[in-house]
Amino acid sequence: MKIEEAARELKLAYIREHYTDYLKEATHRGLNLEEALNELLCEEVTQRRERSHQRRIKQAKFDQKKYLADFDDSVFDEYPRQQLCQLKTLDFIKRKENAILIGNPGTGKTHFSIGIGIEACLQGLSVQFVNAPNLIIQLKEAVTQSQFVRFKRRFESVDLVIIDELGYLSFDESGAELLFNLLSNRNDKGSIMLTTNLTFDRWQECFKDPTLTGALVDRLAYQANVIDMRGESYRIKQTSSWIDSMTDR
Structure with a gap:
């Protein structure tokens, strides 16, 4: 199974869309496997939380944005x-x-x-x-x-x-x-x-x-x-x- 297929099945949207570019960047920066995997997973978590926040705000149906x-x-x-x-x-x-x-x-x-x-x-x-x-x-x-x-x-x-x-x-x-x-x-x-x-x-x-x-x-x-x-x-x-x-x- 390829990375893209596995990421799709596991619903890892950020990894599926960006893993190729990120692997090139990790190689260029000289990151080892653990460092690269940790950064990639952390970014996936960050993106998932942001999507969750935006989904909750949309579902709340605020008539305007106030902070x-x-x-x-x-x-x-x-x-x-x-x-x-x-x-x-x-x-x-x-x-x-x-x-x-x-x-x-x-x-x-x-x-x-x-x-x-x-x-x-x-x-x-x-x-x-x-x-x-x-x-x-x-x-x-x-x-x-x-x-x-x-x-x-x-x-x-x-x-x-x-x-x-x-x-x-x-x-x-x-x-x-x-x-x-x-x-x-x-x-x-x-x-x-x-x-x-x-x-x-x-x-x-x-x-x-x-x-x-x-x-x-x-x-x-x-x-x-x-x-x-x-x-x-x-x-x-x-x-x-x-x-x-x-x-x-």
Whole structure:
């Protein structure tokens, strides 16, 4: 069996595509067999990990790419800044705890949640990202197609579910009940990260039913990491700076 055939059967994609050029390079550099084999296998592992990371990020379905390195937490007070720092360790995912980010639009909730999600993907965890209005649409479609149980099982199987923009739109009765069912069954099976513009006492504006709202808050907020990110909007601040810069010209 030739090297290319063996590499294909063993699914060693990098070695299969590059072993010829690498063997020439190893000979030119005077590497012995052990050194050459070690380097080649290490590169195969590196490439496989990178493909795995990219596959997880793609499967997560982030609507944009945001990274923790670009997130400015200096605008927050010390306590929420410490809470955000603790979330960056991803230990809350390992403990299957929830995280709820509360703040007005433009304060970085979505940026931070996506940054956490991408970091989780890079550490080998599975993530699903969706904004709340789209999730309701997906749930209703799943029910119509008799796929709700399958949808719920897939929703429960990932390590971290990120639900963005809860509270920006209210739900009708069927949508609220479906979301309640989904989140209640997910709870304790894995972490949920929610971003919302509504404090808990206003969630009824979104879910309408006070009994359902109370039960959902009780489940999601119990031993959760609740972070108050209310403050001045990044986007408004950036727009004001841009306007000022144009005025000064």
